[in-house]
Amino acid sequence: MPIRRIHYGELTLFDINWDDVLIPKITAYLSIKDLFNLRSCSRTALRLAEAALEMRTELHLSGNNSRNIELGFKVLSRCCRRLEHLHLASCKWLTDELLLPLLNNNKQRLSAVNLNECTNITALSLQPIIVQCKELRILKLSKCQWLTTGAVDALTLHQSKLVEFDISHCGAIGERCLIIFFRKLNKLTILSLANTPSVTDQVLIQIGNYCRELEHINLIGCAAISDYGVHALTKSCPHLQSLMVQRCPLVTERVLAPLRGRLHIDRPIMGYNLPAMQHRLYLQV
Template identity: 40%
Template sequence: MAENEISLFDISWVDVLFQRVFPYLSLKDCYNFRCVSKSAQELVDNYFFVMKNVNLSSYRSFNATSFKVLAVNCHNVRYINLSHCKWLTDDLLQQLFLNNNHMTYLNLSGCSETLTSVCLQPVIVLCKDLKYLKLQNCFWLTEGCMEALALHHHNIEEVDLMFCWRLNDSCVSNLMRSCCRLRLVNLSFIFALTDITMIVIGECCKLLEHLNIKGCWRVTDRGISAVAVGCRFLKTLFIKECKFVTEHSLGIIRGRVYIDMPRQVTMDFFDFIAQMPSPPLPIMEYIE
């Protein structure tokens, strides 16, 4: 290359390449370019340092070795989506979380193969800006982890704990008390939950708009009534497979809230008799 020629690496990295070029590249493109030369590796690593989003949910071939590059170099990530990355370990995640304690969005849904609650320790202690937490199907999530999360976090607006079977009324209620700004709560198929949690939601989550408690069969009309009275901004309620919830409580909010269970038609004995078809005349009346 002639001395007066300009290469890609001479263009301003921060003002031009990181703003106008790299956002259009996939992670696969970045990793391929990183292998070209030492200068390319340095350029990509510097981009990872300022990168805001890490989304590996669609990368089924991603592995731990590649992830270490992100964990070491990323320091300004705000959005982290690692759903269904079953190769993740506690050590890999902790390194990423320690370097990115200003993240606002975290999705670990479906990462249940090798993880434990230990991976969330940096998130609990350091990531005070967290607003969106999705831990669907994270069977490793424990009661103690939730208690610690409730102790340290107060700004969470959306939480998804679907199928987190180890949780109970005590730890979930404490999280509801701590995070009064919650707008979306998914507690579906946490079978230990009862009206206790629903009452706390009605008392503390005044801004709640979306609630999913599908499959929480211990919840009754008493709990739903508390939510109906306390959560005035509620827009959707998913309540299927809650066999003790009836129209007695759902009728309070039906009309202003979308409910995934149709209206239950009740009929007393006298209405039932009135709608029965008239019996045929006795056969003797037809005989002249």
């Protein structure tokens, strides 16, 4: 009896199991641009691309200011549901209206948020990050002039597990606000306060008292700090590996010299006889 062949039609890429193969083994290696190209091929391709976006854990768009990106971002806001790392630094087009839906859909998992130089959003966008992102560990808000004392006060109430924090060039935050804030951050390892006018010796003392795990600190352009604050900080943070103090006129080699060799200091020695200075410091002690 002859064998009858049953014809089921031609197999395509989309017949491969999506959950076990296509999404974790193939689309996971495609860029966002690749997924959007795939999305435009057919209705089935659109469903696959959007299913892949839903499983994405990272979104990197920093510096991407290409034409009509706002339209693509609305698709991302709707589809992405499992983001853990969100990088949107220098996205000049970003607004509260665009960002809030994405944050609300991913607030349970987000652990790293980079909004450096996002100048067209407001403190309103921080609300879901501050209150509902319980897994938040990294927050970068450099050059966000909209960051206010009230927003930092809210961070103080809701976020105590940050390991990296950047508020460089944020001039609207007060000294007292920072002093209270750093009392809760005992897990902090990386801190950038560059060109933040309200950073004083008292702020550094609080950082030293409570942020004992600190490894790297950027104080470039903090004109109000002096040897007193830097000494208090470095004495209290045994894990400190780097100290950036360029353009800090009140910080002198008197406090920096004993630290050289123990940790990286961004400011070179200029016009000092280091051995002689260390000897004088030893005699003064």
